[in-house]
Amino acid sequence: MSDNPIPRPKNILYIFTDDQSFRSVSCYPGAHSWVNTPNIDRLAREGVRFTNCYTGAWCAPSRATYLTGKLQHGITSMHLPSGYPNFVRDPDRCPYWLEHLRNDGWYTGVIGKWHTGPDHGHGRYWDFSAIWDHSQPELYGPYYTNQKMSIQGGPPEEVGGYSTDNYTEFALDFLRGREEDPETPWHLWLCYDAVHGPWTVADRHLEDYQDVSPVPTPEDIYPPRPTKAGHMRAYGMWREDDNGDPVFILDGRTLTDWVQQYNRAVRALDEGVGRVLDAVEAMGQLDETLIVFTSDQGFAWGQHGFRHKFAPYDANIKAPMIVRMPGLVTPGTVCDAPIGGQDIPPTFLSLIGMEQPWPMHGHDISPLLANPDAEWEHPLLLENTRYCFGEYTDVGTGEAEGGIPWWVSLRTERHKYIRWLVYGEIEEMYDLENDPEELVNLALEPDHHEQLARLRHMTIDELRRTEAGMADHLPPVLVLTKEQLLGGAPVETAGT
Structure with missing residues (x-):
């Protein structure tokens, strides 16, 4: 290892996808052989790939953990006064650290899915915001299409198109503004709603992955599972059809068919990552920007009988995570240490030289970025x-x-x-x-x-x-x- 000090990133780009299993990223050994994500793979070639990342168990707490640096039990005041997903919280009792970052002179932006309540914080947490608020679906519409978004703190307005592409375009708008002000550090949290259900595929990718080998049937896709907890012994969302193939119990579609659709929906996501990386590179800021790619959690397709997240098994919740920044990480390396979503905020703050505004639950993983094989004794x-x-x-x-x-x-x-x-x-x-x-x-x-x-x-x-x-x-x-x-x-x- 070099004795040179760890370089401080000038900017932070945090790409945060939705329900994306590590098995949907082709640089991960668990991916199907036909999966192809060249732009995300580029990050892995140029950065460090984490094999054991657990950002959370599901959508809302994963996002709240990033905003606070705390696990679900520490997200004070957040609750459902009515039905799901209409979360609210008291911002005085549950502040977000991005407000401190912004007050320290950073230009901050958030784009895409929001899931922690109607307080979006434009002008307080964010200088730039384009938000699809899933905590208010009656105002903002469904996943992928026919969405309305709050632009720069305004009321929800129709945006048309396909959400993955829309969020990418907003990210490019954000970056164009930063190119005009190259001296101010910036932080962009780009929150795609892909690949959450209903796994809507962009029209241009409907024919992708047509002739692929069948998805292997997970060993315990069907019950019983006699040595797991009681609710798991008979749990199952799949059955065997007349051909011996696993099919979803509610619609009869094969496991392979569903996994094909899921990975087709990732294709536009990968293209968006590529367009954003190209834009940062064209600005001349690629190598001074800390880029982190991850998801709010993974998603199980058949493993342990699931078509779901929520459960504590790796198949359900383990997410991809890749970090890129020359001088900070060695290109093409792999880190097997278990890390969590609660580790990201203290790491970002440490790398830019800011104190934590309150005690956070995670740990600074900078030592693992500098040396992926470093001793890591923190249980997760x-x-x-x-x-x-x-x-x-x-x-x-x-x-x-x-x-x-x-x-x-x-x-x-x-x-x-x-x-x-x-x-x-x-x-x-x-x-x-x-x-x-x-x-x-x-x-x-x-x-x-x-x-x-x-x-x-x-x-x-x-x-x-x-x-x-x-x-x-x-x-x-x-x-x-x-x-x-x-x-x-x-x-x-x-x-x-």
Whole structure:
């Protein structure tokens, strides 16, 4: 490693997609052989690719985590006074760090999907804004087409066209303005709504990926799954058709057909990334701009029976993440350390030399950018408390979403621990080095109970470190063996 100081980025471009699995990016080994994302792949060739990124469990908390630097249990005051997705929050109790960045002289912009309530903050958090607010669908319309957007803080207005292309055009408008003022540092948060359902494909890509090999059937696409938690044992959104192919239970379309559509919708997204990169390069600012590409979480297609996010398994929530900036990262490198969405704000602030405006939940990953093989001893806390945030999570359990209960999870270098916040439920623990598909629940193996206890206590320690009120109200778990679970032998209840 060089002894030279880490260079400070002059600008930050944060590209944030929606429901995009790492399997939809062709530079990731888990992608299907026919997937092609050349522009995102360019970032990986010129930057560092993270293999274990967990930005969140679903759309709203992932975005709120970026705006605050806190996990879902720390997003104070955010709640649903009526039905989903009409979130509101008190900006005095739940401030966003972008206001401090703007007050420090940065020109700030946000484009695309917004999901944390009607306070968009134009003129307070943002100098430039073009927002499609999914927390107000009755005013802003659906995903992809027939959208209305709030431009520069104005009321929603019709924009027509296809959302991925629209957001790219707004990003180019933002960059043209920055080219005219090259001395002022800028931050752009570009939030595509692709590839969220209904996975609408741009017309020009409807014929892409026509003749492809069938998508392999995930091993546990069909129930039963006897060694997972109770709700997972019979869970399933797929069935086998007369040809032996998995089809979605609600429409009979094959898994391959759905995965083709999903990846076709990524094509316009990849083109948008390429156009934005080309624009920054044409401005002469490419190599002084920190570029981060990621998604709010991943998406499972068949794995563990899902067509969903929300669940704590890698297939559901693991996202791509690529970081580019010459002098800061070594081109073409890979980092396997587990990182989370809560790590991004403290890293950005550290790299530009600003103090955190309040204690954030994540860690500065600058050491991993400088050396992807650096020692990283921070366990990664993950959680899903459905539509509850902040103080509304203190109770420690709540209503399930689509059959998925609340959960907390801890990811270490090798293991993943899962605690479902359901009274008297078993835990799950996976050795991701030997079982990356998370099929063998080691929490049921007596030889692993000592490790299970360590991870359980580490999870509670992380909840307390981040001042989670639920830490003292978690439902007790069952500690038992596979034989006890399957045979009904006496079991042990663990209260912590």
